[in-house]
Amino acid sequence: MKPEFLQWIGYIASSIILLSMTMNSIVKFRWINLVGASSFCTYGFLIHAIPVCVLNGMIVMIDIYYLFTIYTKKETFETLEIKPGSEYLLRFIEFHNAEIQKICPGFIYNPNMNTVSFYILRNMAVAGIFLAHRESNNILVVGLDYVIPEYRDFKNGRYVYYSLRKNFIDAGFTMIKADKNYLRNDDYFKKFGFKKDRNGEYIMDLTKIKTG
Numbered sequence: 001m002k003p004e005f006l007q008w009i010g011y012i013a014s015s016i017i018l019l020s021m022t023m024n025s026i027v028k029f030r031w032i033n034l035v036g037a038s039s040f041c042t043y044g045f046l047i048h049a050i051p052v053c054v055l056n057g058m059i060v061m062i063d064i065y066y067l068f069t070i071y072t073k074k075e076t077f078e079t080l081e082i083k084p085g086s087e088y089l090l091r092f093i094e095f096h097n098a099e100i101q102k103i104c105p106g107f108i109y110n111p112n113m114n115t116v117s118f119y120i121l122r123n124m125a126v127a128g129i130f131l132a133h134r135e136s137n138n139i140l141v142v143g144l145d146y147v148i149p150e151y152r153d154f155k156n157g158r159y160v161y162y163s164l165r166k167n168f169i170d171a172g173f174t175m176i177k178a179d180k181n182y183l184r185n186d187d188y189f190k191k192f193g194f195k196k197d198r199n200g201e202y203i204m205d206l207t208k209i210k211t212g
Contacts, residue, residue: 082129113131116168139175140176
């Protein structure tokens with residue numbers, strides 16, 4: 001194999017590992033780091049650098065171990081109702097506002113708009129917030145569904161849209177709609193089964209959504 005090609009494998013592997021270091025989400029970090037370490041292990045093997053191969057092989061095993069732990073760990077999810085004008089909520093939104101604006105551009109907190117509002121607790125730690133309001137009689141409009149970077153592995157979303165589905169239905173909601181500000185970042189809602197309607201808005205029919 002040509003030396004120039006081998007060098008490019010090393011450069012690419014280094015770039016992938018560098019990219020992993022920029023991830024806020026521990027899940028994304030582990031996956032990208034796993035790819036980078038695997039590439040470096042291959043690079044070490046091809047250039048007969050056994051220490052490089054062994055070291056990165058060990059990193060691969062560590063990443064696999066932690067990813068297995070993340071995906072199989074049983075966690076406790078709960079909701080905690082947010083009182084209108086909550087001081088903690090105001091500070092939470094202020095602290096995370098830059099990230100919130102990236103996910104939901106133009107979001108402004110209005111206490112009077114929230115029919116349903118709660119903190120998402122994950123093993124008793126605040127992992128995110130869910131703010132929504134009633135539109136018509138049976139439609140719940142999501143004004144903000146924000147998860148802090150450390151918990152962005154879709155478990156929070158599965159809890160809200162699948163595990164709490166019956167709670168929403170019991171409260172009289174049969175449809176959930178994403179606020180129009182989310183249209184720039186729609187992959188999240190697609191992940192949980194939201195469909196675009198004729199107006200280009202994302203809608204979930206709670207009576208039909210599959211939870212398996």
